[in-house]
Amino acid sequence: MILGSRKGALAVSVYVLLGLTGLPVFTEGGGIGYIFQPTFGYLIGFIAGAYITGRIVHGGELTMPRLLIGCFAGLLVVYAMGMAYYWAISKFWLHSPIGIWPLFLYCFLLAVPGDICLCILSAVLGKRLIPAIGLSYRTV
Numbered sequence: 001m002i003l004g005s006r007k008g009a010l011a012v013s014v015y016v017l018l019g020l021t022g023l024p025v026f027t028e029g030g031g032i033g034y035i036f037q038p039t040f041g042y043l044i045g046f047i048a049g050a051y052i053t054g055r056i057v058h059g060g061e062l063t064m065p066r067l068l069i070g071c072f073a074g075l076l077v078v079y080a081m082g083m084a085y086y087w088a089i090s091k092f093w094l095h096s097p098i099g100i101w102p103l104f105l106y107c108f109l110l111a112v113p114g115d116i117c118l119c120i121l122s123a124v125l126g127k128r129l130i131p132a133i134g135l136s137y138r139t140v
Contacts (some may be wrong), residue, residue: 001054001071001126002055002130003054004129005053005055006054008051015046016043016046041083041084041086041088041089042078043084044085045085046078049077049078052070056069056074067126068119068120081105083104083108086098087097
């Protein structure tokens with residue numbers, strides 16, 4: 001959110017690439033084999049989510065509604081990509097398909113309350129930090 005769309009997506013891409021090269025920055029370590037983990041889709045979603053969030057937040061006047069919409073839109077992208085990848089890897093790679101209800105329960109419903117709180121906190125902090133560090137919200 002603070003870095004903007006391009007720099008935010010680039011920062012997350014570097015993080016993912018570092019993990020894929022073997023640095024243990026992911027939950028279960030790192031390495032190229034991590035792409036076969038069902039949760040890798042969330043990391044892909046982080047890249048797209050960072051871009052979407054930055055695009056919305058820095059696309060106009062820096063208001064709390066804009067910050068919240070940006071955060072929640074990014075969160076939606078992360079969950080959509082993460083859940084789709086989880087389902088596909090489970091079915092086609094692990095040959096252990098997961099139903100829609102268990103997918104929704106374990107990959108969304110149990111995790112989203114905390115993420116909603118983090119979105120609100122991020123918006124509040126972003127509202128104060130972006131002007132404080134001198135970033136122009138329209139040019140980032």
